[in-house]
Amino acid sequence: MGIVKTSSSRQLVVRGVTKDFEGERVLRGVDLTVERGSSVTLLGQSGCGKTTLLRAIAGLERPEAGTISLGGKILTNGETFVAPERRRIGMVFQDWALFPHLDVATNVAYGLPKGTENRGAIVEETLEMVGLSGFGRRMPSTLSGGEQQRVAIARAIAPRPDALLLDEPFSNLDAGLRAIVRSDTRALLRELEMTTLFVTHDQGEAFVLGDEVAVMRDGVIRQQAPPGVLYSSPIDPWVAAFVGEANLLLADADGQSAHTVLGSIPLADQAFGKHTVLLRPEQIYLAPGSEGRVKSVEFYGHDCSYRVDVDGTEIIVRSIAAPVFSPGDHVSLSYQGPEAVSYPTAEADSKAS
């Protein structure tokens, strides 16, 4: 079906962007890079400023300071401010924001420049990409949520923007549909080699959608890395707990290893003195023994999770098998992961969630 590869994708660079709302600083110097043709998800809790950042990139908010550039061209800095309609950045909104008074084809054609040849062909091809062939004459209000969402994506990609921003585009869909639409969208954007920035508050979604994930907290990017790196080597305990379940154990480090309630753990980087060590639940294994006592068991089908009390410390353990221990059982625990990441204890103010 001959998808036209986009050649206009560009690298998106954000440097030191700040934005105030009514005296409150919402963005505090954001640095972010989305490489040409790659996809980054911006992950953070609601209110951390991620939507504001997205809107600043789109030109819908004017930042107080900082630089945003696309393919080397400055969009915003202290002096210049390129209007949103001149940025060639597409955006998919959380509520999809279809034009209710225009039919699907007109919605999709809206962003095509004046005098574009074969408008009809482009619209039809784009609708085909999102699996909505023949929907052109329908009005948005007659479409289901999933269909509206796909029209919104078709509308945003039809003009082949230099970059595409998506603000929680799947949050208004119910769970089953969401997974399908999400992977379809991901595949499509990858095929188009679109420079893409997703915003989400859902860690699982962030990992699925992004070549890289940028974790945002209190108006700054704490860490931007590929999902694997982010999961195994989070930059601080807060990020560690935010991107997945985490056991953050107090430890005495003496160079290459650290002493915890689970015994000696090998460390990735040399450390000395009081430290916090990150152990993921699936890296700990249980066997009959006497070190700890099982407090609770939750069975999810594909795996199960135990909460084990070890000398007053609660350890989360995830096992791929069906539960073999019950609450009250005495068990021994062993760490079987790679060399662990550790943080100086002063930083360990956040608890595992």
Added chain:
Amino acid sequence: MRSDTTEPARLRGRRPIWTGITLGVVAVIIAPIVLVGLGAFSPSLDVWSQLWSGPLPEMLSTTGVLLVLVGVGTLILGTGLAWLTTANEFPGRRIFTWALMLPLAMPAYILGFVFLAVLDFAGPVQTALRSWFGPEVWFPDVSSTVGVAIVMSLSLYPYVYILARAALREQTPATYESARMLGDNRMAALRRVVLPMARPSLAAGMVLVMMETLTDFATVQYFNVQTVSVGIYQVWRGMFDRETAVELAALVLFIALFIIGLERLLRGPARFHQRGAPRDIERVPLRGWKAAVAVSICGSVLSAAIIVPLVQLLYWLWTSPAVVTDMTRAFEFLSNSLGMAVAAAFGCVFFAMLAAGGARFSGSPLVRRAAHLVTVGYAVPGPVVAIGVLVMIGWVSGVAGSNPAGIVLLSLTGLVYAYIVRFMALGYGSVDASMEKITPSTVDAAHTLGAGPPRVMKQIYFPMAGAGAAAGAVLVAIDVLKELPIVLLIRPFGFTTASVWVWELASESRWAAAAVPALLIVLTAMIPIAIYLGRERRKPGSAVALGARVVTRVEAGVE
């Protein structure tokens, strides 16, 4: 270094050009009022000492007495009827509930001459009395301040009535019921809970009524009552004394501000917001003589305010075929009215779109707030606006020279401009409310798809806010058709509209001839009321929306 880019960025907004356009529209719309206001800061002592030793003290006291009488009259009529129809059940209540709004369509300058025609010495009532009781029978002098006050109260009470009804219905019945549960009887609950909570709305309604009273100088002239606004008209039209007219207009503006200040004071910081769907409080069925009294109160107000005048107008139309001879002129005057109404309606919607859309494009909250200033003309008495515009016309003709055709064109442009200033609130209110209903992300989406402000205006705002804008335009057009003081002050020589025609004929006591245009005006003015009533029937509670719109009109002037 970063911090000093902060403030200008916020003032400029995202799009400095649209900040400029919006503020430009605001400046154009408030200019005449500001001009008159500035007149107050440079008072001419000569003018004032002359005025003060002349007719001014009497004019001021007459104005004051009239304001108080009409204020109290409309308050009693409006609040009383609202309570009667909201909290009681009696035969015909449903019909009275909406019919009591109809007098909104009856301008005071029409009701006034019918009132005089019926009750004057030569009118049917006194003639009948004399034939029964002899020539010496006593009858109160209708050509008096009290006479005008009665006419104006009958024509203006619907403002208070609508607002009071809205306030009563907006109160959650639970509040009233709580008072009853805590031991209040009906009257005590009314006095201690219902009326205090309705007070802000009642005060707003009274302010509105007083502004209309201040605006009028046509009706009072039938009754030979001299108010300050009459003074403005006489000074300008009779003596062409611009300086004195401006000073008097500034005085009227000052009285208006004083009234608004008083309302603020009365209301204090009170704003009673109630949660829950509006519904009527428990209605008490009235029986026997009580029901008869309720029916006759509603019936007599309705008769005096609209039924008798309409019947009288129709009677004149029926019995005086002479009016037909004036039909060619009628056509001319009507098309003049229509032309003004259409031009003002288009102007209001155009400027409202620019201001409301521009403020949104600008993206600055400060500009958004500034844009609301365009509604200020609605809370300012008409003669103030008119005098401001006349001063501006004077400047332009001073610069451009005075060829007669140019003067006519200039005056007509000025007239439309004055109408836009005065009635902008109706257009802006409708347009702004419609734009508010468009999800902001819809506009953002258009921007990210490459549509700049002009395209968003044409393809998003216009189609989606168009219905609201049309409704606003209709309201403006009808108000222009009814309007009299502004056109009397500004119109070029020989230019007559339907409302001016009514007034001229009525001033010469040619009442039968005045019936045709008067009926046309009243029937046209009923259109928006009928629309509101229709909406109220489908969706109860939209009278609240109408009430809210009327309040904004006052609110706008205060900010």
